[in-house]
Amino acid sequence: MDAQGILDGNLGGRVSRRNSVTQTFGPKSFGPNDLFIAIMGITGVGKSTFISKCTSDKVEVGHGLKSHTNEIQVYSLKYVDKTVHLIDTPGFDDTYRSDIDVLKDVSYWLNKSYKEKNIELTGIVYLHRITDTRMGGTARKDLQMFKKLCGENSFSSVVLATTMWSEVSDHDGNRRELELRTSKEFYGSMVSKGSTMFRHTGDRNSAMNIIAHLINKRSTTLLNIQREMANEGLALDETEAGRELDSEMIRQREHFNKMMNENQAKLEEALQRKDEERAKELAEQQEVLREKIDAAQKSRDELRVDMEKLFHEKDEQFKKAMEELDTERKERERVLEEKSKDLEAFKKAIREAEELFDKKRKMQEEEMENVKMQLEQANSETIIVLQSAILAMKEQEEENNQKMKENLARAAAEKEQREHELIAAQTQAAAIMAQQSTYPQFYNSSPPSYQQQPDQPQYPPQYPPQYPNMYQSPPNYPANYPASYPVTTGDAAGLGMAGGLGLGLGAGALALGCSIILSSEMSSNRLILKGPQFLRDPLIEDPPPSTPTIPHPSYAPTQTPDEGQWDTEIIE
Numbered sequence: 001m002d003a004q005g006i007l008d009g010n011l012g013g014r015v016s017r018r019n020s021v022t023q024t025f026g027p028k029s030f031g032p033n034d035l036f037i038a039i040m041g042i043t044g045v046g047k048s049t050f051i052s053k054c055t056s057d058k059v060e061v062g063h064g065l066k067s068h069t070n071e072i073q074v075y076s077l078k079y080v081d082k083t084v085h086l087i088d089t090p091g092f093d094d095t096y097r098s099d100i101d102v103l104k105d106v107s108y109w110l111n112k113s114y115k116e117k118n119i120e121l122t123g124i125v126y127l128h129r130i131t132d133t134r135m136g137g138t139a140r141k142d143l144q145m146f147k148k149l150c151g152e153n154s155f156s157s158v159v160l161a162t163t164m165w166s167e168v169s170d171h172d173g174n175r176r177e178l179e180l181r182t183s184k185e186f187y188g189s190m191v192s193k194g195s196t197m198f199r200h201t202g203d204r205n206s207a208m209n210i211i212a213h214l215i216n217k218r219s220t221t222l223l224n225i226q227r228e229m230a231n232e233g234l235a236l237d238e239t240e241a242g243r244e245l246d247s248e249m250i251r252q253r254e255h256f257n258k259m260m261n262e263n264q265a266k267l268e269e270a271l272q273r274k275d276e277e278r279a280k281e282l283a284e285q286q287e288v289l290r291e292k293i294d295a296a297q298k299s300r301d302e303l304r305v306d307m308e309k310l311f312h313e314k315d316e317q318f319k320k321a322m323e324e325l326d327t328e329r330k331e332r333e334r335v336l337e338e339k340s341k342d343l344e345a346f347k348k349a350i351r352e353a354e355e356l357f358d359k360k361r362k363m364q365e366e367e368m369e370n371v372k373m374q375l376e377q378a379n380s381e382t383i384i385v386l387q388s389a390i391l392a393m394k395e396q397e398e399e400n401n402q403k404m405k406e407n408l409a410r411a412a413a414e415k416e417q418r419e420h421e422l423i424a425a426q427t428q429a430a431a432i433m434a435q436q437s438t439y440p441q442f443y444n445s446s447p448p449s450y451q452q453q454p455d456q457p458q459y460p461p462q463y464p465p466q467y468p469n470m471y472q473s474p475p476n477y478p479a480n481y482p483a484s485y486p487v488t489t490g491d492a493a494g495l496g497m498a499g500g501l502g503l504g505l506g507a508g509a510l511a512l513g514c515s516i517i518l519s520s521e522m523s524s525n526r527l528i529l530k531g532p533q534f535l536r537d538p539l540i541e542d543p544p545p546s547t548p549t550i551p552h553p554s555y556a557p558t559q560t561p562d563e564g565q566w567d568t569e570i571i572e
């Protein structure tokens, strides 16, 4: 493609060159200022959305029916002097993957990070949709698995956060929250062992309050699955979570077996009746059931892996996936380089074409001047010939100029198109790089700083003097604290209703109720203040003057964080 080509309307084919830039990602070590928080819950509860509120990284959020987080991803953010790594986990009931794969992925990450990087979690955020009308089979199973995965000793590092409050009425939300909190089968057993319930209202403040709550605990925890596999050398099927899943699969297999037996009787009956069509249909159903039973058995076998085997299996998968990503990245970089060179060459050709256009126009003008001079000196015989020659030249010139102008305009449009293509190629290359750098194992590149939004308060607003009071949720709110005092009208209705229903809300449960309400209140802008005295709602009557303000111990100033107080160690 050259200048004349452009003026002639020939924009040329794309040049193809092979060239690639390779970039390696080395292992990263973590220090005491690296804190790890896992975000868990069944698929679609809003784990990725929650993370996207905390970090400026692009987090893949699902908007369709298919599950979006297929493997573990780590997103990091700066929080004062800490780097918080949020671990986005795949949810059970994933539409693509079996529960076994999910358990394997989660166990792999937790054990690998613990064994090889000495990483213990600062906390776990377990999300649940408050919109769910009941704790369905999957949610129940997932919660069971989650409890077994963590173990009672880690319950105090768990935040049980409910999402999608905008989609539910206060009445329903309060009722469901109360049921979750009080039922032992749901959160009751965890809350009684130190888990804290939060309402996640869907905004950044709310998400960061939860993160800050866990950071303020200033401790890390060793999960059941880590202790069992990494310390005690148990195979996955011997761990509590593995056993839970195994018995689930046995239940499934028995269920399918029962269905098969029932089907078999129907099949024999159909054969006796010589109802071939029905018999064929039932035989096909039997085949499907047999496949399901085989799959359940295969999954059970897959659970029989110890930590070393699990590492090997996953490392191989990881290596393969990394190689695929690397190939894809190189290809995208090649395309990117090709496109940018192509675009540069094209821009140069356009510049030259514009110069050539000017030159040609000047030449035409000179030629025209020449003919005009001849016309001045012409005699009556040649004057007519010259005049018609001038006319023809003018017409030709106009036509040529018009064409060249149109071709230049087309070239400019093509240039714009190629610029867009280049940007798209850049975005694609960046996406693959980002994927590589956050790929399952560990976050290997420097995390982006937490971006303060101009209209959002700083996290934390004044650090360290008030730290950690501002974000601390009082886990054991004094039982004798007046119920109406820190409660909003909606919450008061909820509590009143709870009392009216006589659900056995004792002082302890009431205390926990207040704790939840405070947690949810803390997540709104207006309540980022210290101490219970600031938590009153203007709509609620002030307590009688005689009511003493009871400072809760958790509001007492604690030590300013310094590296020595964190449980993690520097990893070389």
Ligand SMILES: Nc1nc2c(ncn2[C@@H]2O[C@H](COP(=O)(O)OP(=O)(O)OP(=O)(O)O)[C@@H](O)[C@H]2O)c(=O)[nH]1
Binding pocket: 041, 042, 043, 044, 045, 046, 047, 048, 049, 050, 060, 061, 062, 063, 064, 066, 067, 068, 069, 070, 089, 090, 091, 163, 164, 165, 166, 167, 200, 201, 202
């Ligand atoms: N109304 C409302 N919608 C939400 C909230 N959180 C998430 N969503 C929506 O719920 C859908 C699923 O959210 P995700 O963040 O992808 O859920 P996930 O838990 O990461 O799902 P998986 O990756 O499949 O396990 C998306 O359409 C979100 O926009 C919330 O607090 N309120």
Ligand SMILES: [Mg+2]
Binding pocket: 047, 048, 049, 060, 061, 062, 068, 069, 088
């Ligand atoms: Mg997700």
